[in-house]
Amino acid sequence: MTEVLVVVDHVDGAVAKPTLELLTIARRIGEPSAIYFGGGDVPAVLAEYGAEKIYQLDDAAYSDYLVGPKAEAIAKIVADSSPAAVLIPSSAEGKEIAARVALKSESGLITDAVDVSADGGTTQSVFAGNFTVQASVTKGAPVITVKPNSTTPEATAGAGTVEAVTVDISDAAKGAKITASNPKEASGRPELTEAAIVVAGGRGTGGDFSEVEAFADSLGAAVGASRAAVDSGWYPHSFQIGQTGKTVSPQLYVANGISGAIQHRAGMQTSKTIIAVNKDDEAPIFELVDFGVVGDLKAVLPQATEEIKKRKG
Amino acid sequence: MTKIVVAVKYVPDATANRSFSSDNTVDRAGVDGLLSELDEYAVEQALQIVEAGEGEVTVLTVGPDDAGDAIRKALQMGADSGVHVNDDAIHGSDAFATSLVLAEAIKKLDYDLLVFGMSSTDAGMGVVPTLVAERLGIPAVTYASEVTVDGDTVKIRRDGDTAAQTIEATGKVLVSVTDQTGEARYPSFKGIMAAKKKDVQEWTLSDLGVDAAAVGLDNAWTKVDSFEPRPPRTAGEIVTDEGDGGTKLAEFLASKKFV
Numbered sequence: 001m002t003e004v005l006v007v008v009d010h011v012d013g014a015v016a017k018p019t020l021e022l023l024t025i026a027r028r029i030g031e032p033s034a035i036y037f038g039g040g041d042v043p044a045v046l047a048e049y050g051a052e053k054i055y056q057l058d059d060a061a062y063s064d065y066l067v068g069p070k071a072e073a074i075a076k077i078v079a080d081s082s083p084a085a086v087l088i089p090s091s092a093e094g095k096e097i098a099a100r101v102a103l104k105s106e107s108g109l110i111t112d113a114v115d116v117s118a119d120g121g122t123t124q125s126v127f128a129g130n131f132t133v134q135a136s137v138t139k140g141a142p143v144i145t146v147k148p149n150s151t152t153p154e155a156t157a158g159a160g161t162v163e164a165v166t167v168d169i170s171d172a173a174k175g176a177k178i179t180a181s182n183p184k185e186a187s188g189r190p191e192l193t194e195a196a197i198v199v200a201g202g203r204g205t206g207g208d209f210s211e212v213e214a215f216a217d218s219l220g221a222a223v224g225a226s227r228a229a230v231d232s233g234w235y236p237h238s239f240q241i242g243q244t245g246k247t248v249s250p251q252l253y254v255a256n257g258i259s260g261a262i263q264h265r266a267g268m269q270t271s272k273t274i275i276a277v278n279k280d281d282e283a284p285i286f287e288l289v290d291f292g293v294v295g296d297l298k299a300v301l302p303q304a305t306e307e308i309k310k311r312k313g
Numbered sequence: 314m315t316k317i318v319v320a321v322k323y324v325p326d327a328t329a330n331r332s333f334s335s336d337n338t339v340d341r342a343g344v345d346g347l348l349s350e351l352d353e354y355a356v357e358q359a360l361q362i363v364e365a366g367e368g369e370v371t372v373l374t375v376g377p378d379d380a381g382d383a384i385r386k387a388l389q390m391g392a393d394s395g396v397h398v399n400d401d402a403i404h405g406s407d408a409f410a411t412s413l414v415l416a417e418a419i420k421k422l423d424y425d426l427l428v429f430g431m432s433s434t435d436a437g438m439g440v441v442p443t444l445v446a447e448r449l450g451i452p453a454v455t456y457a458s459e460v461t462v463d464g465d466t467v468k469i470r471r472d473g474d475t476a477a478q479t480i481e482a483t484g485k486v487l488v489s490v491t492d493q494t495g496e497a498r499y500p501s502f503k504g505i506m507a508a509k510k511k512d513v514q515e516w517t518l519s520d521l522g523v524d525a526a527a528v529g530l531d532n533a534w535t536k537v538d539s540f541e542p543r544p545p546r547t548a549g550e551i552v553t554d555e556g557d558g559g560t561k562l563a564e565f566l567a568s569k570k571f572v
């Protein structure tokens with residue numbers, strides 16, 4: 001079987017869930033090989049989720065510079081292994097790696113896939129989630145970036161044979177140097193793009209997210225925000241949902257004090273169940289909902305939180 | 314003297330009903346177009362950099378006749394001159410072909426710094442900046458939320474998912490900027506009048522020495538096989554809070570097994 005390369009996303013060896021989703025998708029197409037940048041022991045979880053081979057690349061260049069060195073290394077592995085496809089997580093870094101690898105390998109590129117089939121065909125959601133598109137690559141091994149939550153990770157043991165790879169990195173790839181990196185504080189809540197439930201707040205919170213957060217915590221949900229809330233400095237940008245923030249596609253999305261502008265919809269419209277709480281019964285968000293409450297979130301959310309706690313006992 | 318080239322895209326209005334043409338490309342005729350809102354931030358950053366020192370801003374677009382509107386808007390905001398690459402053979406180009414045309418056009422222009430938007434509001438791949446930099450062999454820093462220029466060093470702050478990074482690059486550099494860099498200005502009356510006298514060059518593929526067989530729909534490395542509008546959502550249940558809205562919300566959640 002031909003190899004399918006999966007670029008691993010991890011922080012200090014803690015592998016992100018979307019990588020496990022990619023390994024699961026890779027098995028539909030061929031034999032998964034993981035590409036792991038970092039030293040020490042390779043995380044066991046990669047083999048547990050089906051990686052037959054694990055290319056390990058350990059060099060300071062990969063963390064000292066932006067993606068140039070990683071892209072050169074992956075392109076070399078692509079040239080040597082002639083894979084059936086290359087799967088990369090759809091993050092800012094992932095897309096940049098994908099673009100460079102695709103151009104170097106003269107392979108077609110598809111970004112932000114929400115599903116990938118056995119023949120490498122992809123499904124994407126475009127125009128703010130208003131259209132679903134089937135697309136395929138016509139040249140080379142498809143390079144595909146895949147959104148989080150595109151499939152449920154399934155454990156299946158793979159051989160996990162580690163192969164150390166060293167690549168001579170060109171000076172040209174080292175043009176953008178990372179001079180400082182400040183890790184973000186963890187919120188203690190589920191990761192926004194991976195969460196099964198997302199509770200978001202907008203301008204209607206008036207700057208106080210406490211009701212939104214308490215409601216989210218009663219459901220074990222992640223908290224998100226509209227751009228209006230982020231621009232007002234009420235919530236950090238990394239929690240913004242929409243065109244210029246994160247795309248989420250959870251089982252349940254609850255929009256509180258959010259009007260439902262097209263740019264916001266772009267980031268949440270594919271959620272399975274949608275609920276809104278808004279004072280204005282004409283807010284466009286109500287066009288999307290399965291359930292809506294016309295009312296003040298400052299009254300509705302605390303009551304809902306109490307009721308949920310009571311039911312959970 | 315910093316010479317900046319800003320790449321801007323003319324896109325269908327995101328608030329209109331966007332769709333596809335019969336050849337599965339983005340319908341650019343049925344919907345009014347405009348300068349991509351996300352590229353306004355790129356124009357703004359370029360203007361601010363020049364205003365803080367000395368320099369010149371050229372806006373560059375690749376697109377059909379109407380794309381001249383995107384250039385005009387940028388000139389009204391304060392850019393100095395424009396370049397419009399317009400050639401029927403470019404229709405339906407993928408990101409690789411677009412980046413090829415942009416890179417060849419940029420090679421003909423004198424530049425120190427390239428500023429791009431973080432992503433277009435139609436295709437929204439966010440990869441054209443990286444591809445152009447890769448083709449030109451210069452460093453790229455994408456998704457910058459803050460840009461400062463100090464001599465020939467560009468410093469960028471980038472807010473990533475797991476960390477906020479500071480990145481430095483020297484020499485010719487490409488940056489793509491997010492909407493976190495700061496609101497774009499509106500054209501002033503004076504700016505609108507001044508724009509009428511600014512120089513806009515029209516280039517075709519042959520001016521760039523790009524072979525028509527390297528671009529366009531037939532030469533794309535990817536293809537859209539089919540598209541389908543999202544099925545309309547069935548109208549949901551909407552209740553008005555009469556003191557029990559929260560309880561009803563919890564009941565709905567319980568009925569759907571979320572509680």
Ligand SMILES: Cc1cc2nc3c(=O)[nH]c(=O)nc-3n(C[C@H](O)[C@H](O)[C@H](O)COP(=O)(O)OP(=O)(O)OC[C@H]3O[C@@H](n4cnc5c(N)ncnc54)[C@H](O)[C@@H]3O)c2cc1C
Nearest residue numbers: 202203204226227228242243244257258259263279280297
């Ligand atoms: C290029 C571009 C990119 C953008 N990207 C994004 C993006 O990524 N994400 C994003 O979200 N937006 C984005 N926007 C902005 C978007 O257009 C809207 O401006 C934004 O989503 C509005 O946020 P909001 O719904 O919180 O605020 P508003 O539109 O002001 O809505 C607030 C809502 O709260 C309701 N309300 C007020 N008080 C209460 C209360 N006490 N209880 C209940 N309801 C109340 C009001 O009725 C109203 O409907 C972008 C815009 C542009 C131009």
Ligand SMILES: Nc1ncnc2c1ncn2[C@@H]1O[C@H](COP(=O)(O)O)[C@@H](O)[C@H]1O
Nearest residue numbers: 320321375429430432433438439440441
């Ligand atoms: N046709 C084009 N003409 C000029 N600039 C473009 C064009 N397409 C993309 N760009 C630039 O590349 C950025 C990212 O575009 P994209 O990769 O399509 O999301 C945009 O914000 C523009 O700065």
